[in-house]
Amino acid sequence: xxxxxxxxxxxxxxxxxxxxxxxxxxxxxxxxxxxxxxxxxxxxxxxxxxxxxxxxxxxxxxxxxxxxxxxxxxxxxxxxxxxxxxxxxxxxxxxxxxxxxxxxxxxxxxxxxxxxxxxxxxxxxxxxxxxxxxxxxxxxxxxxxxxxxxxxxxxxxxxxxxxxxxxxxxxxxxxxxxxxxxxxxxxxxxxxxxxxxxxxxxxxxxxxxxxxxxxxxxxxxxxxxxxxxxxxxxxxxxxxxxxxxxxxxxxxxxxxxxxxxxxxxxxxxxxxxxxxxxxxxxxxxxxxxxxxxxxxxxxxxxxxxxxxxxxxxxxxxxxxxxxxxxxxxxxxxxxxxxxxxxxxxxxxxxxxxxxxxxxxxxxxxxxxxxxxxxxxxxxxxxxxxxxxxxxxxxxxxxxxxxxxxxxxxxxxxxxx
Numbered sequence: 001x002x003x004x005x006x007x008x009x010x011x012x013x014x015x016x017x018x019x020x021x022x023x024x025x026x027x028x029x030x031x032x033x034x035x036x037x038x039x040x041x042x043x044x045x046x047x048x049x050x051x052x053x054x055x056x057x058x059x060x061x062x063x064x065x066x067x068x069x070x071x072x073x074x075x076x077x078x079x080x081x082x083x084x085x086x087x088x089x090x091x092x093x094x095x096x097x098x099x100x101x102x103x104x105x106x107x108x109x110x111x112x113x114x115x116x117x118x119x120x121x122x123x124x125x126x127x128x129x130x131x132x133x134x135x136x137x138x139x140x141x142x143x144x145x146x147x148x149x150x151x152x153x154x155x156x157x158x159x160x161x162x163x164x165x166x167x168x169x170x171x172x173x174x175x176x177x178x179x180x181x182x183x184x185x186x187x188x189x190x191x192x193x194x195x196x197x198x199x200x201x202x203x204x205x206x207x208x209x210x211x212x213x214x215x216x217x218x219x220x221x222x223x224x225x226x227x228x229x230x231x232x233x234x235x236x237x238x239x240x241x242x243x244x245x246x247x248x249x250x251x252x253x254x255x256x257x258x259x260x261x262x263x264x265x266x267x268x269x270x271x272x273x274x275x276x277x278x279x280x281x282x283x284x285x286x287x288x289x290x291x292x293x294x295x296x297x298x299x300x301x302x303x304x305x306x307x308x309x310x311x312x313x314x315x316x317x318x319x320x321x322x323x324x325x326x327x328x329x330x331x332x333x334x335x336x337x338x339x340x341x342x343x344x345x346x347x348x349x350x351x352x353x354x355x356x357x358x359x360x361x362x363x364x365x366x367x368x369x370x371x372x373x374x375x376x377x378x379x380x381x382x383x384x385x386x387x388x389x390x391x392x393x394x395x396x397x398x399x400x401x402x403x404x405x406x407x408x409x410x411x412x413x414x415x416x
Contacts, residue, residue: 001134002331005036006107009050010058011043012075012142013082013113013120017156018163018306019317020112020142021069021076021406026321027110027140028058028066036329037108041413046080047111047120050100051093053415060411068406070318071396073306076408084120087127094127101128103416107135108328114143114154115361118336122356125334136328139336139356140321144303146195149362150354151338155320156303158313158389161199163305164188164243164298165390168200169208171296172241181238181291183229187278188298190245192216193365196302200243201378202386211236214244217365218375219251222260225281226288228376238291244281246274246297256281275299307403311392316349323351347388 008031012020024042031040040058043049056077058066069076087094100106111121118139125137141148146157168186175184188197194215203209211232214220232240248256260280275297282295316339324337335353342348370379397404 001136001333004107004134004136005038006105007039007041008037008108008110008325009041009043009055009104009106010077010110011046011049011112012077012079013046013111013117014079014142015114015144015303016074016079017142017144017303018073018159018309019156019313021072021074022314022317023112023140023142023155023321024076025066025069026318026323027325028061028069028321029063030322030325031108032059034325034329037325038105041104041106042077045078047082047084047097048080049077051096053100055104055413056408056410057413061408065406065408068397068404070314071306071309071394071403072405073304076406081116083116084123087123091127094124097124098128098131098133101133101135104413108325109135109137110140110324110328111137112140112142114141114145114148115359115363117142118148118356119360121336122334122360125356129334136331136333137356138324138328138332139359140324141336141338141359144196145190145193147193147363147365148359149364150336150359152341152349153339153389155313155317157195158386159305159309160189160196160302161202161386162310162390163302163308164196164199165202166308167298168203168210168241168243169206172203172208172210175241175294176239181233182294183233183240183242183282183285183289183291184294184296185242185244185278185282185285186210186296186298187244187246187275189274189302190216191247191274192363194245194247195366197243197245198366198370198378198382199386201382202390204378205383205387210241210243212240212242212376213378214242214248214376215366215371216245216247216249217368218371220248220256221250222256222281222284226285229285230289233289233291244278246277248277306394307396309394310390311394312389314394320351327353
């Protein structure tokens with residue numbers, strides 16, 4: 001709706017990234033400078049912050065600290081994994097949200113997250129419209145998994161990909177210095193989409209990559225994996241570097257981590273908690289080949305490595321936050337900000353809007369034609385796609401030789 005005037009609330013959800021706060025900075029700074037916005041709030045721990053009336057007054061922050069958010073990893077407002085039930089089943093949370101929005105005259109709501117977060121954003125938008133409450137709702141994308149539908153790439157993916165590729169290049173050099181055998185298995189994040197694991201191909205393009213790459217898009221067979229490794233060892237002076245996704249599964253959809261004995265714990269969204277598959281496979285390889293093995297689980301490092309972030313990613317993400325506010329103020333609602341790659345030889349990106357219902361809970365996976373070598377390699381098409389996204393180094397402020405991250409006051413809005 002056009003012509004709205006009122007407060008803005010921004011919330012973050014799901015796993016952090018090294019650039020998620022860059023989009024927060026874009027939303028906050030654009031909101032603070034907009035005549036249509038009377039106050040700017042940051043919800044503590046996502047949607048729960050609104051339900052609990054725990055919101056920070058961003059207007060009390062120093063602008064220089066807000067700018068430092070561009071190079072500060074993690075979620076500055078605090079994150080959450082909280083799934084709203086369908087309003088038709090239980091509208092308790094929705095009624096509470098509406099109560100809080102009315103109490104603080106919130107007319108602009110921005111939710112920063114991935115697939116599940118866009119689903120939450122969509123549900124809230126639909127409920128507010130049905131309730132007759134005038135409010136513009138915009139989803140601000142985030143996910144290193146790069147699996148959001150409708151956008152060329154996702155904020156945070158490029159920086160994580162750059163870190164993974166850089167780390168693999170460094171591991172490659174380290175793992176091959178001895179005259180004895182070595183199998184190194186590197187585990188990257190990725191549940192159903194293998195974009196992060198595929199970024200090993202960027203290291204391969206520079207000559208220091210992985211010999212074998214396994215994505216969750218292709219069913220994984222442990223026996224075949226053992227034979228693949230043996231084949232590389234025989235041709236490569238008894239050395240092999242593997243990069244695989246934590247979400248690899250067998251032909252029946254059973255996660256390899258669970259099949260090898262990892263307990264099937266679940267998060268609040270019902271997703272299996274992943275991690276540890278590399279260690280299990282390393283034990284199997286050691287038993288089958290007798291070669292020394294190393295398992296490297298990149299874990300949190302791949303999503304918080306602001307020192308190795310892509311400047312392109314940082315600036316695009318900052319721009320996405322600003323674009324979200326501009327779109328909402330102009331009257332757009334129930335949309336997600338997306339990236340569109342312009343045609344031409346030179347890489348350029350522009351912003352577009354996608355209906356939230358299309359973005360919510362729809363995963364974008366790596367094209368099967370980009371997976372080569374009988375499921376163990378990645379084509380040059382991926383490299384052409386990803387290489388422009390990782391360009392540029394972050395302008396990280398330093399203090400005593402260490403990163404100077406944003407220090408927010410986090411003044412809570414007084415409850416009404």
